[in-house]
Amino acid sequence: MELTTRKFWSDYWHSKIEEFEKPVRTEYVFTRLFQEVLTGKTFQNACELGGFPGTFSIHVQRDLGLPCSLVDYFIDESLLHRFLSANHLAPDALEWKEADILAAEPAHQTFDFVFSIGLIEHFEDTQAILKAHVKYVKSGGRLFLILPNFTGINGWFQRKFDKENYDKHFIPCMDPELLKRMLAGLGGKQVQGGYWGNFSIWLENYASQPAWVKLFFKASWFSGKVIAKLLGMKGKTTAPYIWVACDV
Numbered sequence: 001m002e003l004t005t006r007k008f009w010s011d012y013w014h015s016k017i018e019e020f021e022k023p024v025r026t027e028y029v030f031t032r033l034f035q036e037v038l039t040g041k042t043f044q045n046a047c048e049l050g051g052f053p054g055t056f057s058i059h060v061q062r063d064l065g066l067p068c069s070l071v072d073y074f075i076d077e078s079l080l081h082r083f084l085s086a087n088h089l090a091p092d093a094l095e096w097k098e099a100d101i102l103a104a105e106p107a108h109q110t111f112d113f114v115f116s117i118g119l120i121e122h123f124e125d126t127q128a129i130l131k132a133h134v135k136y137v138k139s140g141g142r143l144f145l146i147l148p149n150f151t152g153i154n155g156w157f158q159r160k161f162d163k164e165n166y167d168k169h170f171i172p173c174m175d176p177e178l179l180k181r182m183l184a185g186l187g188g189k190q191v192q193g194g195y196w197g198n199f200s201i202w203l204e205n206y207a208s209q210p211a212w213v214k215l216f217f218k219a220s221w222f223s224g225k226v227i228a229k230l231l232g233m234k235g236k237t238t239a240p241y242i243w244v245a246c247d248v
Contacts, residue, residue, distance in 0.1 A: 043066055045112055047114050047136055050073065051072060054094050112138055116145055118147055130186060144243070151171065151174050157220070176244055180246075189247045199238040
């Protein structure tokens with residue numbers, strides 16, 4: 001069962017029009033991790049699943065030198081063209097296809113490198129969504145997944161101050177060891193993964209929060225950064241993300 005609908009994503013992206021005017025940066029918090037996961041093989045092409053408006057598809061294609069396609073359940077072509085234009089790219093600079101990736105057969109060709117960021121946690125059947133990812137990977141290719149970690153401090157903030165958004169996520173899948181076992185069961189080889197990133201918290205509805213929540217949030221963000229760095233805290237409690245990768 002999907003925890004979000006097409007209408008949810010349409011409303012979500014149309015409420016964030018300013019995001020389509022932002023340039024794709026040359027480096028992100030995941031860039032080094034991408035580089036590590038891409039090391040060791042020669043890849044000819046890539047595909048991002050569920051990545052509208054294509055920020056990381058563009059990043060992988062432009063900055064990591066790997067031609068990338070985008071496949072998503074929801075793609076607004078006018079918004080996508082607006083995003084490409086803001087990045088000084090032609091309308092056809094990014095290959096894309098709107099499709100349900102849970103369909104019995106892939107909606108596209110298979111690829112050497114397939115990745116998704118913030119997708120699998122929106123489905124209650126983790127096994128099914130992982131299997132759908134694997135179908136897009138060419139034999140001998142590599143799969144790479146990133147999802148948020150709502151099982152630590154960041155999750156507490158989500159649950160306490162943005163329960164509506166929290167409930168759009170399937171928390172039980174936010175376990176790197178579980179995901180690694182599932183991928184191995186689907187035939188994944190050289191399975192690896194874990195928690196990623198220094199302490200961080202966020203709220204999708206931050207702008208609409210009362211002043212006291214914003215103050216508490218800022219104080220928590222700053223103090224959490226300092227304490228985590230001083231104590232060398234990493235892992236489930238403080239890490240904002242989870243990642244897993246495997247060969248297929």
